[in-house]
Amino acid sequence: MIPPIAKFLARHLLKGPYTMRGAPDPDADGLLELAEALGQRARGRLGRSLAIREVDAGSCNGCELEIHAVNNPVYDLERFGIKFTASPRHADVLLVTGPVTWNMAEALMRTYEATPAPKWVVAMGDCARDGGCFAGSYAVAGGVSAIIPVDLHIKGCPPPPRDILAGLLALLETVSAR
Amino acid sequence: MMGNVTLLEFLSGGREVPGHKPWPRYQLDARGWRALVEQMTVSNWEVLAEWGEPAEVHVLLRGEDSGAIAVVSHPCPDGKFFALGRVRPSAIRLERAIRDLWGLVPEGLEDQRPWLDHGRWGVRHPLGKPRQYDGEPYTYRFLTAEGDGLHQIPVGPVHAGVIEPGHFRFHCQGETVVRLEERLGYVHKGIAGLVAGRPVADAARIVARVSGDSTVAYSLAFARAVEAALGIEPPPRAVWLRALMAEFERIANHVFDIGAICNDAAFAIMLGHMGALREKLLRGNDLCFGHRLLMDRVVPGGVAADLSEAGREALGHMLYGVRKGFEQAVALYDSTPSLLDRTTGTGVVGGALVHRFGAGGFVGRASSRGHDARRLPGYPPYDELDFEVPVMAEGDVHARIMVRVAEVRASFKLIDQILAQLPDGPVLAPLMLRGAGEGVAAVESFRGEVIVWVRVSEAGKVVRLHAHDPSWFQWPLLEAAIDGNIVADFPLCNKSFNCSYSGHDQ
Ligand code: SF4
Numbered sequence: 001m002i003p004p005i006a007k008f009l010a011r012h013l014l015k016g017p018y019t020m021r022g023a024p025d026p027d028a029d030g031l032l033e034l035a036e037a038l039g040q041r042a043r044g045r046l047g048r049s050l051a052i053r054e055v056d057a058g059s060c061n062g063c064e065l066e067i068h069a070v071n072n073p074v075y076d077l078e079r080f081g082i083k084f085t086a087s088p089r090h091a092d093v094l095l096v097t098g099p100v101t102w103n104m105a106e107a108l109m110r111t112y113e114a115t116p117a118p119k120w121v122v123a124m125g126d127c128a129r130d131g132g133c134f135a136g137s138y139a140v141a142g143g144v145s146a147i148i149p150v151d152l153h154i155k156g157c158p159p160p161p162r163d164i165l166a167g168l169l170a171l172l173e174t175v176s177a178r
Numbered sequence: 179m180m181g182n183v184t185l186l187e188f189l190s191g192g193r194e195v196p197g198h199k200p201w202p203r204y205q206l207d208a209r210g211w212r213a214l215v216e217q218m219t220v221s222n223w224e225v226l227a228e229w230g231e232p233a234e235v236h237v238l239l240r241g242e243d244s245g246a247i248a249v250v251s252h253p254c255p256d257g258k259f260f261a262l263g264r265v266r267p268s269a270i271r272l273e274r275a276i277r278d279l280w281g282l283v284p285e286g287l288e289d290q291r292p293w294l295d296h297g298r299w300g301v302r303h304p305l306g307k308p309r310q311y312d313g314e315p316y317t318y319r320f321l322t323a324e325g326d327g328l329h330q331i332p333v334g335p336v337h338a339g340v341i342e343p344g345h346f347r348f349h350c351q352g353e354t355v356v357r358l359e360e361r362l363g364y365v366h367k368g369i370a371g372l373v374a375g376r377p378v379a380d381a382a383r384i385v386a387r388v389s390g391d392s393t394v395a396y397s398l399a400f401a402r403a404v405e406a407a408l409g410i411e412p413p414p415r416a417v418w419l420r421a422l423m424a425e426f427e428r429i430a431n432h433v434f435d436i437g438a439i440c441n442d443a444a445f446a447i448m449l450g451h452m453g454a455l456r457e458k459l460l461r462g463n464d465l466c467f468g469h470r471l472l473m474d475r476v477v478p479g480g481v482a483a484d485l486s487e488a489g490r491e492a493l494g495h496m497l498y499g500v501r502k503g504f505e506q507a508v509a510l511y512d513s514t515p516s517l518l519d520r521t522t523g524t525g526v527v528g529g530a531l532v533h534r535f536g537a538g539g540f541v542g543r544a545s546s547r548g549h550d551a552r553r554l555p556g557y558p559p560y561d562e563l564d565f566e567v568p569v570m571a572e573g574d575v576h577a578r579i580m581v582r583v584a585e586v587r588a589s590f591k592l593i594d595q596i597l598a599q600l601p602d603g604p605v606l607a608p609l610m611l612r613g614a615g616e617g618v619a620a621v622e623s624f625r626g627e628v629i630v631w632v633r634v635s636e637a638g639k640v641v642r643l644h645a646h647d648p649s650w651f652q653w654p655l656l657e658a659a660i661d662g663n664i665v666a667d668f669p670l671c672n673k674s675f676n677c678s679y680s681g682h683d684q
Contacts, residue, residue, distance in 0.1 A: 018454050054340045055336055055343075056340075056341070056343050056365070057343075058365045059365070059390070059680065060387040060388065060389060060390040060680050061342055061390040061679070061680045062387065062390025062391070062393065062471055062473065063390070064340055064341065065471065066470070067340050068340060068434070068453070069453070069456070069457060069460070071340075071453070072450070072453030072454060072456070072457055073453060073454050074453075074454055074457045084340060086338035086339070087338070088336075098365070099367065101366060101367055102299050102300070103298050103299075103363055103364045103366055103683075104335065104343060104364050104365065106298075106315075107336050107343065107364070111336050133372075133383055133384050133387060134367045134368075134369075134372060134384070136372070137367055137368035137369075137371060138299050138301050138304045138308075138368050138371060139299055139304070139366050139368035139371075140368065157387075157473065158390065160464075160470060
């Protein structure tokens with residue numbers, strides 16, 4: 001009889017890991033946008049690590065689902081030194097989703113103020129750019145930049161995990177360059 | 179009046195509004211409406227949704243025994259209506275929202291605090307007679323709890339995890355929660371106002387984004403309501419593909435929920451495992467239909483993407499692996515006593531409360547309310563499919579997990595049947611305009627019953643729309659579920675409910 005452990009090892013050797021190999025290239029548009037946004041500002045030396053605080057400022061929750069996906073074992077964002085934190089006080093980056101609703105505008109502002117400098121803001125999803133399909137409502141202030149300054153946009157509705165990764169890697173490259 | 183009169187008998191005294199499909203709409207005057215509210219104290223008619231218009235209030239009701247459904251409308255030109263929330267607690271928040279949005283005052287409602295309106299829109303009653311508002315945001319008077327050693331814990335709107343915003347106010351004695359009160363409305367986007375006046379196709383894009391995790395269910399409910407209003411039949415293949423997408427959405431959400439609940443009991447391996455399974459499912463969606471979450475794939479008239487023969491085969495293979503992985507994970511859950519210890523007996527909701535609120539989905543089914551819109555009122559192709567609706571009675575976190583497990587298994591079987599019987603033919607019927615109309619549809623999302631009501635103009639534009647999320651009747655029960663539990667178990671309870679913020683706030 002084949003011992004169970006041998007079967008187990010064989011299965012895992014043949015199947016390979018869950019995690020996708022390699023990393024997507026940093027988003028080229030993102031690099032350009034960042035170069036512009038950060039050109040004048042001090043760059044932090046973060047030693048290739050980023051702590052992110054996610055803020056849903058009015059999203060439909062679709063963007064959150066894909067943020068969960070970049071944390072799953074297939075994309076495993078943490079292997080690049082990027083991880084999500086529970087408090088803005090521990091964060092370098094605010095990842096903001098959704099059109100900003102008026103009911104969330106103050107909470108977003110306060111979260112931004114609670115984040116220590118140097119800090120960066122990534123607006124994720126088409127809503128976060130300019131309000132997307134919710135623009136023009138009495139309840140919506142607009143995109144993220146209507147309330148706080150934005151350094152990088154990640155396009156899509158919702159952006160697929162690869163694009164989120166590529167965007168965040170572009171940010172990581174830029175802010176950790178000397 | 180007698181207690182055993184049926185809903186339709188009762189309503190036959192009112193005026194039937196022509197052109198409302200597929201269920202009738204009746205108008206009641208002030209006396210008729212009041213009689214209805216009084217009748218509700220002795221009848222078991224369920225409130226499925228309640229919404230407003232500038233000078234009219236509507237409620238969608240279902241007669242429990244007959245299953246008959248009807249919209250009841252009450253014109254209220256003086257801006258007041260007799261509150262249904264007096265006799266049906268599930269309607270209280272709905273009526274507070276009606277007041278916020280349309281400015282109609284629910285008379286006799288004890289709780290007159292605003293709900294969705296936080297005093298930040300710059301306008302009051304935006305969908306009724308808008309009035310400019312330049313004052314300060316409202317302060318919210320939370321309910322109190324008094325006693326020795328009680329303290330408060332405010333949480334949110336920005337939470338610690340990657341979840342939607344909302345505020346929770348706990349009153350605690352030591353670690354034990356004495357009272358939880360929710361305050362929602364933070365992600366209110368004004369969807370009903372945004373879609374008014376838009377062509378049906380534009381409105382469909384917005385309705386698909388009421389709650390991103392239920393995008394198929396919302397698109398389907400909207401499509402079915404529009405089709406009812408315009409008298410359009412989608413082609414058979416589209417009907418079956420819609421069900422296929424809906425079941426994929428259900429599985430993907432349930433699978434991830436199960437993992438996330440276990441993660442909140444510090445058992446992260448389940449989340450990792452379930453996350454990998456979900457990823458396979460979403461990639462399947464992307465490959466076959468061109469969008470990971472299937473957004474904008476179900477449209478009025480049919481579906482926007484057909485399934486190729488190769489796609490059908492790929493789905494079959496993918497499902498084989500996902501099923502196996504799913505059963506392995508369930509076996510792990512079942513054989514981990516420390517995890518079961520956290521989920522069993524935690525966050526119990528009694529069956530009586532679930533019935534009173536008419537809560538659906540896994541929240542209802544884990545507490546003995548077995549309602550499922552795919553069965554009642556039912557819609558095609560489910561009448562030709564064989565499926566089980568699992569029901570449990572324990573009402574705890576464990577039961578909500580196990581109901582999800584059983585539903586995932588049932589959905590796998592449904593998909594087998596759909597893939598085997600998928601009819602050939604076109605997938606999209608043209609939207610012929612045959613005059614104005616009103617339509618309503620109920621669709622079972624992974625979370626429960628989603629309802630969309632729509633009025634379409636002769637030009638094919640949405641005149642008014644109301645979308646109802648199942649969370650309306652589940653959020654209040656979360657407050658009850660946490661009662662007497664410790665604060666540390668709140669994430670566990672909350673995740674096991676997984677109510678939608680965006681769907682509720684809209
Ligand atoms: S970008 Fe799309 S998925 Fe993201 S919040 Fe907006 S509508 Fe939802």
